[in-house]
Amino acid sequence: MRMIGPLVGFLVLVEVTSGILQGYYTPLLTDIARHLNIDDGDVNWFESAQLMLSALAVPILAKLGDIYGHKRILLISTVLTAAASWGVAFAPGFWTFLAAWSLQGFYVVWLPMEIALIFSRVRRAPNRAVLTRRAAGLLVGALEFGVIAGALLGGILVEQLPLWLTLCVPAAAVTLCIFAVYFGVPESAALDGGTVDRTGFVLLAAGLLLLTSGLTFLRINGPGTWWVWAVLAAGAAAFLPFVRYELRRKDPLVDFRMLRSPSMWPVQLTAGLFGISVLGAQAPMSTFARTDPALHGYGLGLAASQVSIIIGTYVFAMLAGALLFPVAARRTTPRNTLVGASLLVGIGYGLFLPFHDTLPQALMNMLVAGLGSGALVAALPSAAAAAAPLNRTGMATGLTNTTKTIGGSFASAVFGIALAGAAADALSGGAGGGGTAAPLPGYLTVWAVCSVTAFIAAVALLLVPRLAFADPPLAAEEAAA
Known part of the structure; x- marks a missing residue:
């Protein structure tokens, strides 16, 4: 672990912050609903919108990481998540809050990029798989620690501070991660380059958007709504031309x-x-x-x-x-x-x-x-x-x-x-x-x-x-x- 110790140390900070994002808001959801003047049931839209963005963003960001560098994509996604977190803190209404909360979903690419960075760092080591597993265990341990710390901290601060100030805490934590990634994480070694498959991304985005939207509407409208099944069928059908197109490409998405x-x-x-x-x-x-x-x-x-x-x-x-x-x-x-x-x-x-x-x-x-x-x-x-x-x-x-x-x-x-x-x-x-x-x-x-x-x-x-x-x-x- 010596050869990747400093790298893992900085990435642990990033994963603790990822855990804070996943645990901090849970005890605040009722307060957020009251602040936005919405029903408790409308809070489900936050999760649905963020899941949809995550499903769309991760494939293209992962591919861009292989092309341009995993650190670069980790840094960009951290900047986007920080901006979205500040948007969550200062959103004036439901729709702006929903947009900011959705864009926070860029953090889901952090762990895949971190594992790719570690594997790239040890790619020539004879025990690279062992080193990657050990590092992955530490990163996920840091993630779960962050979830616990975030939930406890959020529950305490919401009773002591105004809601907007309480929401500034995870935004500040993500902002600090920008500096940790920029100064402490080296770029992947020996990138093989490639090109961005724009057509493939459009086909994939269409399929994922239809599929995740259909599942969301299925939960909201119920299985008795015929057009929900039409959306799901269209989403499943959209993957057929996507798969055929990707199989013909030398450098697919x-x-x-x-x-x-x-x-x-x-x-x-x-x-x-x-x-x-x-x-x-x-x-x-x-x-x-x-x-x-x-x-x-x-x-x-x-x-x-x-x-x-x-x-x-x-x-x-x-x-x-x-x-x-x-x-x-x-x-x-x-x-x-x-x-x-x-x-x-x-x-x-x-x-x-x-x-x-x-x-x-x-x-x-x-x-x-x-x-x-x-x-x-x-x-x-x-x-x-x-x-x-x-x-x-x-x-x-x-x-x-x-x-x-x-x-x-x-x-x-x-x-x-x-x-x-x-x-x-x-x-x-x-x-x-x-x-x-x-x-x-x-x-x-x-x-x-x-x-x-x-x-x-x-x-x-x-x-x-x-x-x-x-x-x-x-x-x-x-x-x-």
């Missing part, structure tokens, strides 16, 4: 030949399936925890402040999983570690099906799922980097975030329908009804989907060659044996 590799497609599939639980299951968990068992016969009956116990347990488990990931990979193999992490996620959510009646049961389930989730957050981009050609590391790591975002959008829509449909049944006289809370079958559906998709990811990862993502000397020893 998305290298589908690389994605067909037996070491790559299971990783990207896992990222998409993992997005279902890591991005889609947290809001249902929060509402389940708040549901009063005395009224509905299920739920944990926690106060708003007590929900942080579950969230904190999950985030701490993710931190531990990220730090343990390189240790486990060294003792077994990187592939087996990925499989094990996916199994932990599947087991953790599967345990919710029989065990969801008490807080200790929920904490144990989230602890198991969190360990696997933390390992996957660290493992997926580093595995993609190890499986990609040296001039495609940014593209490969960026795609793990894009597929994860699409999986999260899909889960958000499906889970919203499951819970809303269950609530409608309850209001019309179904079991467990009463009020506006979604009955237990809706939550069981959420947990079952998260569990099954995680097990599917584990099976897909078993198709990866046994020593994929390992360093060349280990692979050579296996071949000789």
